[in-house]
Amino acid sequence: MSFPAIRMRRMRRDAFSRALMREHTLLPSDLIMVAFVIEGEGRAEPVPSMPGVSRLSIDGLLGLAGECVALGIPALALFPSPGQGVKSEDAREAWNPDGLMQRATRALKAQYPELGLIGDVALDPYTTHGQDGLVDASGYVMNEPTVEALIRMSLAQAEAGMDFVAPSDMMDGRIGAIRDALEKAGHIHTRILAYSAKYASSFYGPFRDAVGSAGNLGKGGKHTYQMDVANADEALREVELDIAEGADAVMVKPGLPYLDVLRRVKDAFGMPTFVYQVSGEYAMLKAAAQNGWLDEQAVVLETLTAFKRAGADAILTYYAVDAARWLRGG
Numbered sequence: 001m002s003f004p005a006i007r008m009r010r011m012r013r014d015a016f017s018r019a020l021m022r023e024h025t026l027l028p029s030d031l032i033m034v035a036f037v038i039e040g041e042g043r044a045e046p047v048p049s050m051p052g053v054s055r056l057s058i059d060g061l062l063g064l065a066g067e068c069v070a071l072g073i074p075a076l077a078l079f080p081s082p083g084q085g086v087k088s089e090d091a092r093e094a095w096n097p098d099g100l101m102q103r104a105t106r107a108l109k110a111q112y113p114e115l116g117l118i119g120d121v122a123l124d125p126y127t128t129h130g131q132d133g134l135v136d137a138s139g140y141v142m143n144e145p146t147v148e149a150l151i152r153m154s155l156a157q158a159e160a161g162m163d164f165v166a167p168s169d170m171m172d173g174r175i176g177a178i179r180d181a182l183e184k185a186g187h188i189h190t191r192i193l194a195y196s197a198k199y200a201s202s203f204y205g206p207f208r209d210a211v212g213s214a215g216n217l218g219k220g221g222k223h224t225y226q227m228d229v230a231n232a233d234e235a236l237r238e239v240e241l242d243i244a245e246g247a248d249a250v251m252v253k254p255g256l257p258y259l260d261v262l263r264r265v266k267d268a269f270g271m272p273t274f275v276y277q278v279s280g281e282y283a284m285l286k287a288a289a290q291n292g293w294l295d296e297q298a299v300v301l302e303t304l305t306a307f308k309r310a311g312a313d314a315i316l317t318y319y320a321v322d323a324a325r326w327l328r329g330g
């Protein structure tokens with residue numbers, strides 16, 4: 001008898017049979033573009049630790065939104081970089097009806113009503129100390145007062161027309177409290193994307209530069225609310241609670257180092273499960289590409305496909321526009 005009895009390579013021999021047995025296909029409709037918004041007009045401020053990414057004033061954001069629509073990217077995730085001037089101890093600018101996020105939302109919805117908008121809900125861009133919540137005298141982030149602030153922030157965004165509010169703060173009970181407040185205010189269509197399994201990761205460094213919270217945060221970490229990177233069972237408990245409290249979709253963050261968590265969450269709950277390829281992941285890929293050490297298009301599409309294989313329904317990535325172009329052969 002010939003050796004080997006089973007030849008796995010037969011199906012890999014030609015492109016047609018590789019295509020027929022392919023289990024997952026990455027599409028532009030799987031992607032969510034991530035953008036930073038700043039005040040002003042005609043401004044595009046490069047983020048030094050994220051080459052290729054700029055903070056955009058609202059007019060520039062409209063241009064980016066147009067690209068997303070043209071490329072078949074279903075949604076844009078918005079993060080404010082409001083500048084040091086409006087930061088305060090109590091983050092009140094976060095729920096100013098005429099604040100940056102609310103104006104950006106109204107402008108985007110007026111011009112591109114079909115493009116889904118996802119608003120970050122956390123206080124860090126608005127606090128003088130760079131924490132996601134309100135702190136007591138010892139610097140501890142207080143849970144309930146923070147949740148009250150997050151409710152205000154969510155209502156302000158919903159009022160402006162935000163499609164998804166996305167609490168990224170990891171306070172206990174905030175999904176239920178926000179859901180309740182949205183229902184009471186009649187915002188029955190506003191979806192909640194819960195950052196359920198959000199880790200206290202060092203891969204967020206470039207993002208903190210982008211929203212201008214890095215300097216304020218200093219050496220203070222977020223370990224009293226974000227999850228320990230060593231844990232996975234705990235992630236399932238977090239996700240379970242957010243689902244029970246009324247989340248419409250859940251998220252795992254960061255992405256590539258947490259594919260195991262992503263798979264377990266998807267298998268355990270069958271919920272719409274999103275993953276966030278975060279700023280540090282972008283920076284690593286970009287730096288290697290710029291040095292000529294990795295083929296950017298190939299490795300980026302490989303990482304995004306890996307997210308789908310691991311169970312992601314949608315992927316937040318700074319590469320969304322590039323990836324959609326590459327997928328369309330551009």
Ligand code: PBG
Pocket residue numbers: 120121122123124132168169203204205206207208222277278279280
């Ligand atoms: C803060 C927030 C962070 C990110 C999204 N929302 C940073 C943090 O928790 O300090 C990180 C995103 C990225 O790194 O791309 N609420």
